[in-house]
Amino acid sequence: MTSTAPHQSILDKPFVLDLFAGPGGLDVAGHALDIPSLGIEWDKSACLTRYAAGLDTLHADVSAVRRDAFESLPPEINVLAGGPPCQTYSVAGHGAGRKNLEKVKKYIERLTAGEPDEAIDEELKTLSDPRTALVLEPLRYAIQATRSPNRGRRPYDVIVLEQVPAVEELWYHYAKVLQETGLPDGTRYKVVVGVLDTEAYGVPQRRSRAVLIARREGLVAPSLPVPTHRSYDAKEWNRKNKKAEAADQARQPTLDEGTAPEIDEGHVSGVESLQPWRSMGEVLADPVGTHPGRVTPFLVRSNYGSSGVSGRRGVRSDQQPAFTVTGRISRFVVFQHLDEEIVYEGPRFSMNEAGMLQSFPPDYPWSGKAQAQQVGNAVPPLFGAHLLSAALGLPAPDPKVLREPWQPASEEKRAKLRSDGCGAPDDCTARCPRSEDQVAPPSSERPRRTKKKTPAE
Structure with a gap:
């Protein structure tokens, strides 16, 4: 190589x-x-x-x-x-x-x-x-x-x-x-x-x-x-997507199917020469080696919180970059689309796919x-x-x-x-x-929880 x-x-x-x-x-x-x-x-x-x-x-x-x-x-x-x-x-x-x-x-x-x-x-x-x-x-x-x-x-x-x-x-x-x-x-x-x-x-x-x-x-x-x-800007992505959805509902021309909304980064010096960020679908859709190729489109729901809220699970489509790949990558839920009305849970990322999202061969x-x-x-x-x-x-x-x-x-x-x-x-x-x-001492730096006293106490 x-x-x-x-x-x-x-x-x-x-x-x-x-x-x-x-x-x-x-x-x-x-x-x-x-x-x-x-x-x-x-x-x-x-x-x-x-x-x-x-x-x-x-x-x-x-x-x-x-x-x-x-x-x-x-x-x-x-x-x-x-x-x-x-x-x-x-x-x-x-x-x-x-x-x-x-x-x-x-x-x-x-x-x-x-x-x-x-x-x-x-x-x-x-x-x-x-x-x-x-x-x-x-x-x-x-x-x-x-x-x-x-x-x-x-x-x-x-x-x-x-x-x-x-x-x-x-x-x-x-x-x-x-x-x-x-x-x-x-x-x-x-x-x-x-x-x-x-x-x-x-x-x-x-x-x-x-x-x-x-x-x-x-x-x-x-x-x-x-x-x-x-660079990927989630807020800009969401804003562009909302505009695309509004245009679609109004039966106006919009983006081709499967095309990621183009993020305007003209304020960044030299951005004209930069390639668009690479999406999960771009990397995983085609078969290569023993990887059979993943069916697109799909949605990924992360296993950890979003925006600092532990209960809020972030969701991204195959047209976006992956969430930060952590040791929880095998727990990410992947949803496949049959049509606009039906969504079902598909196979989760294999280790080969998780590695590819990290850019491993x-x-x-x-x-x-x-x-x-x-x-x-x-x-x-x-x-x-x-x-x-x-x-x-x-x-x-x-x-x-x-x-x-x-x-x-x-x-x-x-x-x-x-x-x-x-x-x-x-x-x-x-x-x-x-x-x-080299295992950390248990609970070495975890904040202590203060027990709430009951009236009887």
Whole structure:
């Protein structure tokens, strides 16, 4: 699987270390760009997916590798990337990370000032949810690279990070210290930060991500990827739809059947050259690989609340981008239309379809348990390809590459990858992490409910 764009990278031989690699979104992006990568992932099922996909993987805890096995990493790695777990920062989570933003900023400053890891590690143990501290790991890896004899104490040339929008504030603090203070050895970076919408890069899904791209001083200053598609505006969509319905009722000319209302974004600079956002139907209607094609038109009702109201379930048609794909994607109800009067519940999204809505190639070999959660947690590969292309100075990726069916690894290849990643060709070993080691304390940051007293009390 190769990109049609010629390589003009700012680096001679890019090699990506993907922290918190999940089932492989960023690695698939690298694969589409002919860029090698090594992923570190602690979840067993996500690793099984990665092995099945043929991706180089270490089944390990990111923090443990930094502390105990950093010297075993390939010294030629020059791009650090990753999306630390977002549960404690996401608005859908308990909010421990958001409540500790100022504390985490102080840790960033102390790390870049060269304070010993041991002292900081002891304090991090006091955080109510240990996952909050994982957002520091990319910085700690960047610092460790400058202390590694195996690398010749050479810093990473490029850093690419992505997270939920709530982490934008931390990324800006990362940028401040990387530019002004630098790493303890004096290495500084030029950095850009922003919140980007994935549908503006061809992903058939409404999803916003806070991103950071840094390049070592001496290289050309970085820039964020240029959008290729229009952003989706739900209010504008609804307004256009109401106008179309009114015109239809008045027997006036209206939009052709199956055509999405055109959103006027003339106020956006350069919007004339942008393609329309991609819809669910555009991606799922046609058969490809083992995907038989989904009957259109259809409606999708999300499993989570809309507009901040938990009981209000959002509904979208096949002519719109998907809701943000989360671990609940398998619970989304899909309604098929027989005619204007009859609607029935059709088959829910398969994991293959859910992956395609994330821009994974058709037939990506989802494996192990909690596959819907794997899909929801992943970086959309097409979006990841745009991030890597911008970070490395490459042309925008060719989206057609990611629409071709993925060829799973052979059994022999899987056994080799698992032997390298777990220590045995057919099982995990004592060196593999246990999933319970990174589970959040129960109800650690949930608000307490005050019991209402009865008159008798």
